[in-house]
Amino acid sequence: MRILAVHSSRFGHTANIVASTAHRLREHGHDVDVRPIGAIRAWDDTAQAVLVAASVRYGVYSPRIVSFTRRNAERLARVPSAFIGVNLSAIDADKATPQTNRYTKRFLASTPWRPDLVQLFGGELNFPLYNPLDTALLKPILATTGRPWGPDVRVDYTDWEEVDAFADRFADYAASRRAED
Numbered sequence: 001m002r003i004l005a006v007h008s009s010r011f012g013h014t015a016n017i018v019a020s021t022a023h024r025l026r027e028h029g030h031d032v033d034v035r036p037i038g039a040i041r042a043w044d045d046t047a048q049a050v051l052v053a054a055s056v057r058y059g060v061y062s063p064r065i066v067s068f069t070r071r072n073a074e075r076l077a078r079v080p081s082a083f084i085g086v087n088l089s090a091i092d093a094d095k096a097t098p099q100t101n102r103y104t105k106r107f108l109a110s111t112p113w114r115p116d117l118v119q120l121f122g123g124e125l126n127f128p129l130y131n132p133l134d135t136a137l138l139k140p141i142l143a144t145t146g147r148p149w150g151p152d153v154r155v156d157y158t159d160w161e162e163v164d165a166f167a168d169r170f171a172d173y174a175a176s177r178r179a180e181d
């Protein structure tokens with residue numbers, strides 16, 4: 001099956017999660033095309049399943065991702081589709097579901113798209129990549145949640161085994177939908 005994987009990734013972490021998911025989906029025999037959202041100009045008619053992934057920055061997922069899902073909601077409904085959301089809130093188990101992760105709840109309420117699968121992952125902190133403004137703005141935000149802050153801080157909060165498990169679930173789901181068609 002040909003799977004289009006579209007992502008919005010400011011610092012590359014969501015892109016890494018998508019790359020890992022794509023690798024696993026290929027092991028299931030799928031043909032996966034990974035593209036940044038900025039490269040998508042029109043709907044790809046050859047896509048038989050679609051994965052959309054985005055990270056949260058200052059409280060929101062990328063507006064480009066929101067508009068892609070709004071514009072293509074009807075087409076997305078015709079193929080198996082999944083959403084991967086990446087943010088720091090999702091590190092906490094009680095904020096890691098579409099119902100309890102406020103960014104994801106808000107995103108899903110803002111688009112007619114109803115992904116078949118929704119998966120949240122904790123993101124990373126990687127201060128060597130951030131500019132001085134982001135570094136300064138993150139200080140009070142991280143202080144309220146007790147996360148580390150500082151120019152040398154690099155922490156990966158993603159459960160990479162769960163990334164593989166999610167890819168397996170999406171592959172199974174896509175195959176079962178295909179069997180029904």
Ligand SMILES: Cc1cc2nc3c(=O)[nH]c(=O)nc-3n(C[C@H](O)[C@H](O)[C@H](O)COP(=O)(O)O)c2cc1C
Nearest residue numbers: 009010011012013014055058059087088089123124
């Ligand atoms: C400038 C900045 C703002 C962020 N804002 C939020 C936020 O409001 N809520 C949250 O849970 N995580 C927030 N994060 C965490 C990101 O979602 C996390 O670092 C993620 O791994 C970034 O993925 P990306 O590299 O694909 O953009 C922020 C990170 C940065 C660097």
